[in-house]
Amino acid sequence: TGKPIQYITNKAYFYGLELYVDENVLIPRPETELLVYETINFINNFKKHTNKTANLLDIGTGSGCIPISLAKNLSDINIFSVDISNAALLVAKKNAVKHNVSINFINKNILDEDTHNIPAMDVIVSNPPYVMNQEKASMKARVLNYEPHLALFVPDENPLLFFKKIAQIALDKLNCNGMLITEINENLCTETYQLFKESGFNAISIIQDFNGKNRIIKAIKQ
Numbered sequence: 001t002g003k004p005i006q007y008i009t010n011k012a013y014f015y016g017l018e019l020y021v022d023e024n025v026l027i028p029r030p031e032t033e034l035l036v037y038e039t040i041n042f043i044n045n046f047k048k049h050t051n052k053t054a055n056l057l058d059i060g061t062g063s064g065c066i067p068i069s070l071a072k073n074l075s076d077i078n079i080f081s082v083d084i085s086n087a088a089l090l091v092a093k094k095n096a097v098k099h100n101v102s103i104n105f106i107n108k109n110i111l112d113e114d115t116h117n118i119p120a121m122d123v124i125v126s127n128p129p130y131v132m133n134q135e136k137a138s139m140k141a142r143v144l145n146y147e148p149h150l151a152l153f154v155p156d157e158n159p160l161l162f163f164k165k166i167a168q169i170a171l172d173k174l175n176c177n178g179m180l181i182t183e184i185n186e187n188l189c190t191e192t193y194q195l196f197k198e199s200g201f202n203a204i205s206i207i208q209d210f211n212g213k214n215r216i217i218k219a220i221k222q
Contacts, residue, residue, distance in 0.1 A: 064092030071101035
């Protein structure tokens with residue numbers, strides 16, 4: 001039927017960890033490990049210079065692959081993870097228990113709800129929905145037929161809506177010299193870069209994945 005093996009076995013592997021997955025969450029992709037790698041490097045450098053416990057916000061947690069990997073590889077870090085889907089959060093919580101890590105999970109629609117109750121952050125990391133509906137024609141059936149569209153697609157007429165909101169949250173919640181790092185749509189790299197630049201971020205850089213595609217943008221709030 002083309003059902004992904006990860007949904008049949010309820011197992012996926014990410015950053016050296018075995019995670020539980022079902023059809024309420026995206027299957028973690030290897031290229032997303034770059035988000036974790038870059039974030040670990042930033043936080044280790046942050047702690048070296050400040051001796052402070054870092055606060056991190058993960059937006060769109062899904063299976064919990066990003067925050068759980070960070071929690072397993074970093075000490076003295078407070079992690080807050082937001083997702084609109086209660087079903088996804090149940091998966092993330094199950095994985096957090098499996099790997100014995102403490103994460104503050106929050107059920108919230110970041111597009112519609114205020115974020116005043118979220119404390120100041122040193123890092124905001126996100127792998128938000130960014131695939132345009134018009135790109136469905138080139139996608140594999142195993143993705144279209146089984147993975148949650150809520151976590152994948154954005155309207156063709158407003159493909160950067162999540163990045164706009166994330167930039168707003170980052171400007172409000174990031175401490176000085178804090179980092180915003182997001183996975184992006186390679187076809188909208190220029191537009192996303194420009195959005196962050198116009199929002200007021202500095203030291204913006206683009207990171208390519210192992211296929212040479214523009215996959216991640218990180219920016220510093222100064």
